[in-house]
Amino acid sequence: MEEIEVPPHFLCPISLQLMRDPVTISTGITYDRESIERWLFSARKTTCPVTKQPISSADQLLIIPNHNLRRLIQSWCIVNASHGIERIPTPKPPVETADVFKLIDDATKSPNTQQKCLQILKSIASSSERNKKHLEACGAVIKFLASIIIKREDWTNVSEALSILHQLEAPDAALKALITQNDELLKSLLHVLRHGHAESRAFAITLLKNMYNAADPRQLMSAKLELFVEIVQVLRDQISHSASKAALKLLIELNARGRNRNMAAEAGAVVVLVELLLETAEKRNCELILNVLDQLCGCAEGRAALLEHAGGIAIVSKKILRVSNGASDRAVRILWSISKHSANDRVLGEMLEVGVVAKLCLVLHVDCSLKTKERAQEILSLHSRVWKNSPCIPAHLYSQSRR
16 A cells, blocks of 8 residues: 555544544544543543543543544545545444433343343444443443343343443442342352353353452351352362452452351362462462462461361462562461461471471561561561471571570
């Protein structure tokens, strides 16, 4: 294609590409719709890229099509067609709230049209960031999708509803309403986790994570053992990287309440987490796993499960100073919980044998947080009489333990 100079005012200030759907925002600057919507809605920016003026939430939706500029660009494309410039098609108008309500109302009255309604909603959500934002703000859409999951009348529709909810970023208020008002939704999501295909299970665990993240303490305290069983199964099956990460974050959220830690341990979380830790070297995953293990070692059942695993103590120790400062802190906290509450001759002997003592001594001399150093020193001081034959324990720690 012969290179041709594009008039500067036809280019989007963000992408510097020819605008296909020019729109003007509240600051008076014109951008290509896709670029400015990605800036405002995906990147969550709150200022105009050119003027740096603040843009309120209300102003973000006041995106006005610049029809005159679009016609000029189309005319320029036609004139330069011989140079390989393609004519820009007329853009589709943004979805209107009334159209969405009518679509949902028709599907509610006639179940036979639900599948078509879901396909249209998915198409709307994919068409533009503005349309996606519009659906997210429409509570009726979230309720409609939840109702399809609850009824479970058609697995195809359930999968499609989960897919759309995964695509949308429902507001916290809508998510909180789902978990507060719909015990049946939780039952249906657990059913999907047990019997659904991999993609639906991944969407379901992510939705649960988002719901409990928006929940209040009462909802967190009402969690049942069956929920933890399914979360652990998702981790065990390793459906996908994103599903595992969502499951780990969900456990962290739930384990903020002490009694939930016992249920997580009863569901077999510790063994699965240790196995995952043995297999993964990815930084964020290691940090999340160690975070959950630290929570679970706050209860006797969790500590017992860690000690029963042949590689539990060893892999936790191995991650110290190998992943990140945060991971080292969590790993030392786990060993601190074990040494404070579950140490016996067998455990202390294992800690010496697998290199825990040497690693803790090393922590005292490297760059890590003061709290981590203090915990490492406390562990060494607490059991220095047992580990007195280890050449790495500083003499002053041994003398402190004898006082």
